[in-house]
Amino acid sequence: MPRPPSPHGRTGRPRLTSRAQILTAARQLIDRDGWEKLTIRRLAAEIGVGATTLYHHIRDKEDLLVLLLNHYVEQIERPRLPSDPRDRIIASATALHDALAGWPWAAEVLTVDGFVGLLDESALWMVEAIVAGADDYGCTPVQAVDVFRNIWYYTVGEILVRAHSARRPADDERLTFFSGFDAAQVPHLAAIGDQWPALAARDTYPQGLRAFVDGLLAQATSATPRGVA
């Protein structure tokens, strides 16, 4: 049976390590040696503590990376949101996308963690920017959340795919799709010919985002507004 709560102060061995300390040390380590060097053992050594000690303060490395990413996203300067709801969606999505795409190891975190925790406190402003326009477009808040979610899927996919293509160049045998392949196998692609390299390098996110937002808003507006699907 558990002992009654202690009257004053904590019991047990005094802690030498705090979660905040771990996070700041991790940020230092990343800034100094690069995020590839961020390893549990190295981080523990940096703090001057055993490696297994860290596991009493974080669940695992994925947890650590998510905490770091949250801190990073919180520091993004929030974009000045235009008055037009459509532009507001585009502005907020672009801000988040550019921040993540510009941070090399953000893709790694997204790869490892996917979605959990990323937006727990840090990027709610993007959701808010989208949901706030629900009235202006005559759709329900629920539909607006779906709009956000779809845009988030697209953004994550774009960042991950592009980051990986850059990190792992195609070798001789196995060609990356966008860096070159046997176009003759696909009849309609023969016309493109040698434009593949230029195609691969192009940044299609802004255009794709606009198209997606337009399509989503048109759908949300037309399909039984105010009705719950």
Add this chain to the structure above:
Amino acid sequence: MPRPPSPHGRTGRPRLTSRAQILTAARQLIDRDGWEKLTIRRLAAEIGVGATTLYHHIRDKEDLLVLLLNHYVEQIERPRLPSDPRDRIIASATALHDALAGWPWAAEVLTVDGFVGLLDESALWMVEAIVAGADDYGCTPVQAVDVFRNIWYYTVGEILVRAHSARRPADDERLTFFSGFDAAQVPHLAAIGDQWPALAARDTYPQGLRAFVDGLLAQATSATPRGVA
């Protein structure tokens, strides 16, 4: 200086292991024990060979997974493509999406590998299905490839995010965005209230895909057709 090419047959120690053998053994291992049990050492032991031997036939584990995924995607029964170009895009994208989403470790492969190699031979039919409709919509093949690429980004993101959310349930401290959070912090979300669980479980891919396709095609058609941006 290299020796002149051998007149007949290969020189060197005869190989006991082939890439095809590795792949079939890997498939057996996955089918029998689950994909979590697919490890380099275990796979080598299954073949009856040293672990490091595999590295003379595959680049690394990521390479192995991509080869396996390619084989799997090749086996997908290709959807009957409708005559309408828009429906054709949707049908092909849905077929690929459902196949990947239904295979538990496809998400893992996508997570590890992102994009490289996935479509080198296996899913070109999806690209073809999209590019083939370029004429019908009055856009260039290059624009059609962009359409494909954006849809691919969206599909990958959706699969990865959803797969991860399912695999890593939120703990007490850190709530997944779609499983519940303090809606009071976002004024416009207060109206949603307790609908979050239902929101999280909903499958938004089909709707999002249609919206995206419509938006992309509208954009490709309107903006200076036949002109290279």
Add this chain to the structure above:
DNA sequence: GTTACTTTCGGAACGTGTTCGGAAAGTCGG
């Protein structure tokens, strides 16, 4: 002081992907 309890810490160990260096086993030219 002694005992009970609670919390924090960390060394040892496991399984992982991967690299390195050398051994094994063939063919080829003398």
Add this chain to the structure above:
DNA sequence: CCGACTTTCCGAACACGTTCCGAAAGTAAC
């Protein structure tokens, strides 16, 4: 037959994330 060369194989080792279990160090009750 014999050395040179080439290709394949593999044991040893490394760094990694993570788990187990016991030691350390404090407070609380007696």
